[in-house]
Amino acid sequence: MGNDSERENGSLDDFWGSEDPIFDRKELLDIDLVPTEDRIIGRDSEIESVASSIHPAVKGQSPRNTLIYGKTGTGKSLVAKHVTRSAQNYSLDNGTKMGRAYIDCTQTKTETRVVINLARALNEPEETGISIPVTGLSTDVYYERFWSILDQLYDVAIIILDEIDKLQNNEILMQLSRAGEAGKLDSCKVGIIAISNKISFKESLDERILSSLQDREFVFPPYDANQLREIMYNREDAFKDGVLSDDVIPLSAAFAAQEHGDARKALDILRNAGELAKDEGAQRVVEDHVRNAREKANIDRFSQLLEGQPTQIKATVYALSVLADRHSDREEFATREIYEMYKTITADSALGIETLSQRRMSDKLDEQVFLDILGRVERVGRGYGSGVTNYYYLLEDPSVVQAVIHDDSRFSELEKHRSE
DNA sequence: AATCCACAGGAAGTCTCGGTTA
DNA sequence: TAACCGAGACTTCCTGTGGATT
Numbered sequence: 001m002g003n004d005s006e007r008e009n010g011s012l013d014d015f016w017g018s019e020d021p022i023f024d025r026k027e028l029l030d031i032d033l034v035p036t037e038d039r040i041i042g043r044d045s046e047i048e049s050v051a052s053s054i055h056p057a058v059k060g061q062s063p064r065n066t067l068i069y070g071k072t073g074t075g076k077s078l079v080a081k082h083v084t085r086s087a088q089n090y091s092l093d094n095g096t097k098m099g100r101a102y103i104d105c106t107q108t109k110t111e112t113r114v115v116i117n118l119a120r121a122l123n124e125p126e127e128t129g130i131s132i133p134v135t136g137l138s139t140d141v142y143y144e145r146f147w148s149i150l151d152q153l154y155d156v157a158i159i160i161l162d163e164i165d166k167l168q169n170n171e172i173l174m175q176l177s178r179a180g181e182a183g184k185l186d187s188c189k190v191g192i193i194a195i196s197n198k199i200s201f202k203e204s205l206d207e208r209i210l211s212s213l214q215d216r217e218f219v220f221p222p223y224d225a226n227q228l229r230e231i232m233y234n235r236e237d238a239f240k241d242g243v244l245s246d247d248v249i250p251l252s253a254a255f256a257a258q259e260h261g262d263a264r265k266a267l268d269i270l271r272n273a274g275e276l277a278k279d280e281g282a283q284r285v286v287e288d289h290v291r292n293a294r295e296k297a298n299i300d301r302f303s304q305l306l307e308g309q310p311t312q313i314k315a316t317v318y319a320l321s322v323l324a325d326r327h328s329d330r331e332e333f334a335t336r337e338i339y340e341m342y343k344t345i346t347a348d349s350a351l352g353i354e355t356l357s358q359r360r361m362s363d364k365l366d367e368q369v370f371l372d373i374l375g376r377v378e379r380v381g382r383g384y385g386s387g388v389t390n391y392y393y394l395l396e397d398p399s400v401v402q403a404v405i406h407d408d409s410r411f412s413e414l415e416k417h418r419s420e
Numbered sequence: 421a422a423t424c425c426a427c428a429g430g431a432a433g434t435c436t437c438g439g440t441t442a
Numbered sequence: 443t444a445a446c447c448g449a450g451a452c453t454t455c456c457t458g459t460g461g462a463t464t
Contacts, residue, residue, distance in 0.1 A: 336427080431454105
């Protein structure tokens with residue numbers, strides 16, 4: 001540290017040393033932060049409900065399985081985590097061995113991976129002598145080890161399955177909810193807290209699972225503007241004193257309330273506003289920053305989503321954007337049209353990718369719909385044949401889409417070819 | 421009314437990859 | 443080491459659909 005080579009960059013030292021004029025504790029704006037109880041706003045009755053359904057667990061009895069519904073950013077995970085943590089602490093003090101695990105099903109989609117993660121989360125290798133390899137064993141073996149971990153270490157275990165509708169199948173629910181009856185577990189009781197943002201999720205469930213899960217069912221309502229405001233005031237410390245002008249938080253709250261009362265979005269807007277102010281070198285965050293932040297948040301989200309995607313996906317989205325460019329009178333395009341365009345794009349050697357089958361490409365299109373990059377409508381086909389045809393459209397301006405995709409060097413090469 | 425078309429999307433099978441165990 | 447294992451990315455094949463065509 002501190003030798004010749006760094007001296008010539010000495011000008012940077014000022015930069016590193018400079019203080020952030022806007023943010024003080026930015027991490028407070030992180031949605032995943034679990035605040036202490038007095039900071040959880042407007043979810044009192046929800047906390048109470050969830051607590052009552054797992055109440056038996058603190059005495060080592062079977063907790064009730066619980067299903068929580070609610071739109072994104074309504075505090076579902078927050079409440080579940082908070083309540084279970086508190087229950088675990090209480091149990092510990094009172095001689096009940098309670099295990100607690102949290103699985104995010106957007107990351108862990110398959111039955112096997114869920115079991116593995118659960119087993120790894122709850123295992124204490126020194127005590128049980130059981131090892132859980134990351135991969136390599138058959139699903140049964142993982143189950144066996146998992147059950148014996150539970151029996152050895154815990155009186156009761158509470159498992160939170162977040163975004164449960166993202167699971168590939170529901171076998172894991174079946175296993176967990178019937179573990180006791182099926183004789184897999186001797187002494188340990190298992191309780192599930194399942195969280196979903198789609199109310200329609202229930203329809204995809206097996207009768208048997210449903211009956212055991214439906215025990216307790218809660219719907220979390222969106223936050224209203226007042227609650228959003230309070231949530232943000234509680235995290236105001238993220239900013240330096242006096243940096244926020246008075247109307248910033250109310251305005252952010254109002255915007256977020258318009259968009260389904262999503263607390264995540266509210267905090268995003270607030271953070272972006274702060275960042276905009278910082279970039280401008282402004283001393284305070286004002287109303288205009290908030291307005292711009294809201295715009296920016298949408299485009300940012302979009303480009304972030306798209307940037308990280310594999311080339312094949314960019315190629316399909318790109319195909320759609322080219323079509324949208326060429327036909328200014330239309331927005332929606334049928335799978336076949338997109339595939340034709342996609343074929344000519346991927347045939348170009350500059351991209352260096354294979355041309356996939358139409359079947360596969362249409363799967364990719366649907367994935368993008370799922371991620372809110374594209375929209376889709378079904379139409380009864382005119383012309384020869386077809387019952388229903390899918391039409392896709394961009395959710396963002398074609399020029400924005402192309403700008404993002406052109407950041408990928410291979411695609412900008414492609415453009416050169418074209419224009420030559 | 422029977423037939424035809426072209427598409428959606430499920431099912432089944434193949435291949436590859438990263439990893440384990442005995 | 444050989445034998446397994448699960449997952450994901452693909453392909454091919456196939457069925458159902460419902461307006462257009464004959």
